[in-house]
Amino acid sequence: MVRRYVALAVASSVLLSLSCSKKEDKVEQGSAPPPVASSKPGACTAGGGTVSDAVSSAYFPRTASGYCIDPNGDARTYGEAAKGTLETVCTELLDGECEVYKNYGLKRVVTLRYVDGAGSSGTVNVTASRFATAEGAYAFFTKRVIADGDPADGTPKEIAAGGKGALGTGIAYVWRGEIVAELSYSNELETPDQIKATSAKILPELAQKIGDQLPGEVSALPSVRLLPPVNLVPMGVTYHHRDALGIAGLGSGAVGFYQDGGARYRVVGLARPDEDSAKDVLGTLKKLPGAKVQKDLGFDAVLFTTREAEGAPQAEWLAGRSGSQVLIVGDEPLKLKPGSGAEAAHYPADKRLALLKAALSDKR
Numbered sequence: 001m002v003r004r005y006v007a008l009a010v011a012s013s014v015l016l017s018l019s020c021s022k023k024e025d026k027v028e029q030g031s032a033p034p035p036v037a038s039s040k041p042g043a044c045t046a047g048g049g050t051v052s053d054a055v056s057s058a059y060f061p062r063t064a065s066g067y068c069i070d071p072n073g074d075a076r077t078y079g080e081a082a083k084g085t086l087e088t089v090c091t092e093l094l095d096g097e098c099e100v101y102k103n104y105g106l107k108r109v110v111t112l113r114y115v116d117g118a119g120s121s122g123t124v125n126v127t128a129s130r131f132a133t134a135e136g137a138y139a140f141f142t143k144r145v146i147a148d149g150d151p152a153d154g155t156p157k158e159i160a161a162g163g164k165g166a167l168g169t170g171i172a173y174v175w176r177g178e179i180v181a182e183l184s185y186s187n188e189l190e191t192p193d194q195i196k197a198t199s200a201k202i203l204p205e206l207a208q209k210i211g212d213q214l215p216g217e218v219s220a221l222p223s224v225r226l227l228p229p230v231n232l233v234p235m236g237v238t239y240h241h242r243d244a245l246g247i248a249g250l251g252s253g254a255v256g257f258y259q260d261g262g263a264r265y266r267v268v269g270l271a272r273p274d275e276d277s278a279k280d281v282l283g284t285l286k287k288l289p290g291a292k293v294q295k296d297l298g299f300d301a302v303l304f305t306t307r308e309a310e311g312a313p314q315a316e317w318l319a320g321r322s323g324s325q326v327l328i329v330g331d332e333p334l335k336l337k338p339g340s341g342a343e344a345a346h347y348p349a350d351k352r353l354a355l356l357k358a359a360l361s362d363k364r
Contacts, residue, residue, distance in 0.1 A: 044068035044117030051075045053082070056110040059128055059213055064206040067114040067124055079108035093127070104140040104241065105132035114206065122187040122198065124206060128214070130179050135252050138221055139241040141175035144182070150334050151236040151257050152264070158235055159204050162211030163218040166235060169196045172203040177216015183207055226269030226325055227256040228359050244268060245306055245328075249284050257332070264332035265347040267359070271325055278324045285319050294318070297353070299360055308333050313345070318352050322360040329356045
C-alpha cells in the first residue's frame with residue numbers, strides 16, 4: 001500500500017513538472033508584437049496641430065498632401081531662445097552628427113512631426129536648423145545633397161522649395177536664408193520601393209509650403225551666381241563657408257561640377273565685397289608652393305595646383321580676377337588617377353583659359 005502511494009506521488013510530481021515546463025516554454029516564446037502605431041482616420045479634420053514655439057510657429061503649414069502637424073504632439077526646440085540647449089540636442093536628436101551641424105554654425109533647432117490624416121502609419125519628421133549665417137546654412141545644405149560624392153553619379157533631384165530644394169528617397173531638403181529644413185518620411189508597413197513612391201507624392205508639396213513660410217532671402221548667394229550655368233551638372237554645386245578648395249585663408253566660395261561631353265572640370269566662384277578683398281584672394285593663391293603669376297591675359301591671373309589628400313594626384317587650376325570677383329577653373333579631382341601623368345586626365349589648358357576669359361567677361 002505504501003509503495004502504491006509513493007508511486008502515485010511520484011507520478012503526480014512528474015506531471016506537475018511537465019505542466020510547469022510547458023507553461024515556462026510558452027512564456028519564453030513570447031506573445032505577438034503590438035501593432036504598428038497609426039494615426040486615427042480624421043486626425044487632420046480639425047486642421048491639425050499647432051506649434052507653440054513663438055520663434056518658429058510661422059515656419060510650418062498645418063496641413064499639406066493630406067498630412068497635418070500631429071495634434072497630439074508639439075515641437076521640440078533647442079538652442080537660442082529654446083527650451084533645450086544645443087548640448088541636449090546632441091544627445092536627443094542629432095546623435096553622432098552633432099559636430100557636423102556645429103561646424104556650420106548651428107544656433108537653433110526645432111523638430112516636429114506630421115501624421116497622415118487618412119490614418120496610415122506614415123509620418124514625416126521635420127527638423128529645421130538655423131545657422132549663424134546664410135553661407136553656413138547653404139554649405140550645410142550642399143553637404144547634405146552632395147556629401148563627398150560626385151553629383152554626376154546621381155544626387156537628390158531639385159524641387160521648387162525655398163531658395164533651393166532637393167528630393168531623395170524618403171527625404172527632402174529645403175534651404176532658405178539661415179535655415180535648412182530636413183524632411184524625413186517613414187512608414188513601417190511599406191517596402192523601400194513603396195516608401196520611395198509615397199514620399200515622392202507627399203514631400204514636395206510639404207517642402208514647398210515650408211520653403212514659402214521660412215524667413216530669409218531666397219536668391220542664390222553671390223558666389224553661386226558667379227558660376228556659369230552652361231554644362232553645370234544637375235544639383236552640382238557645393239559651398240565652402242570658409243577655406244574654399246581646402247586652402248587656408250581663401251575664404252568662402254561656391255564650387256560647381258561641370259561636364260562637357262566626356263570632359264569633366266570644376267569652376268569656383270569667389271564673390272568679395274570690394275576689389276581689395278578680391279586682390280587678397282589672388283595674393284593668397286600666389287603664396288602657394290609652385291604657384292605662377294600669369295601675365296598678358298588682360299586680367300590678374302594665377303596658375304596653381306592642389307592635392308586633396310596625401311598621395312592623390314595634383315589638380316591644376318587657373319584663377320582670374322575682375323573687380324571684386326574671382327573665378328577659378330580647373331580639373332575634376334575625382335577623375336584624376338593617382339600616378340597618372342596622362343594629359344587627357346586634366347582639363348586642357350587652352351579650354352581652361354578660354355572658359356575663364358569668357359566667364360570673367362560676362363561678369364564685368
